[in-house]
Amino acid sequence: xxxxxxxxxxxxxxxxxxxxxxxxxxxxxxxxxxxxxxxxxxxxxxxxxxxxxxxxxxxxxxxxxxxxxxxxxxxxxxxxxxxxxxxxxxxxxxxxxxxxxxxxxxxxxxxxxxxxxxxxxxxxxxxxxxxxxxxxxx
Numbered sequence: 001x002x003x004x005x006x007x008x009x010x011x012x013x014x015x016x017x018x019x020x021x022x023x024x025x026x027x028x029x030x031x032x033x034x035x036x037x038x039x040x041x042x043x044x045x046x047x048x049x050x051x052x053x054x055x056x057x058x059x060x061x062x063x064x065x066x067x068x069x070x071x072x073x074x075x076x077x078x079x080x081x082x083x084x085x086x087x088x089x090x091x092x093x094x095x096x097x098x099x100x101x102x103x104x105x106x107x108x109x110x111x112x113x114x115x116x117x118x119x120x121x122x123x124x125x126x127x128x129x130x131x132x133x134x135x136x137x138x
Contacts, residue, residue, distance in 0.1 A: 005039045005077060012040035017069040017131070020121045023103040024072050027119070030099050031074070036092055041080065041117065042066060042073035060113055068131035071120035081117065088114070 013024050024040065031038040045053070045066040053059040065071035076092040079085035085092065093109055093116040100107040100119045108118030123131070 005037065009038070009040045012043040012072065015044040015069060016072060017121075020070055020072070020105075023105060023121070024074075024119070027096070027099045027103060028074065031076075031092075031096060034095055036095070037077035038096075039075050039077050039080070040072055041075045043071075044069040063128070063132075065120040065123075065128075068128065068135055070123065070131065071118060073115075073117040074119065075117050088116070090116075 009028055013021050013028070016024060028038045028040065043066070045064065047062070047067065050059065050062055050064050050067055053064075054062060074096060075081060076085065076096075079090070079092075084090050088109075097107045097109045097116065105119045106122050108115030108120075111118075
């Protein structure tokens with residue numbers, strides 16, 4: 001399946017930290033091979049963007065891994081988070097979650113605050129703070 005979002009995905013993936021980029025690219029490629037049209041909907045966010053997500057209830061924290069380029073949200077075109085994708089039994093979520101975990105990443109579909117599009121590369125608190133400090137310097 002030809003993915004009309006390939007160029008967008010490339011831009012979003014390049015926003016991520018170098019150690020996460022190949023893992024996300026591999027997940028996107030595998031989803032496409034399964035017949036999906038994966039869209040990297042979110043990657044790195046500014047503090048203002050994250051504050052807006054918290055305000056709207058889409059996120060629970062201002063310490064998101066999106067702030068440091070260590071998280072991405074991947075959805076399937078044309079549903080994104082809507083319609084059948086709003087349900088836990090949407091087949092894309094199971095396939096996506098399995099691929100995320102196969103890459104050794106954390107999948108938000110396992111969280112109490114269900115966030116099935118989310119993946120992140122977990123860090124120690126020290127490393128997270130180091131990366132956040134770097135981001136604030138740029």
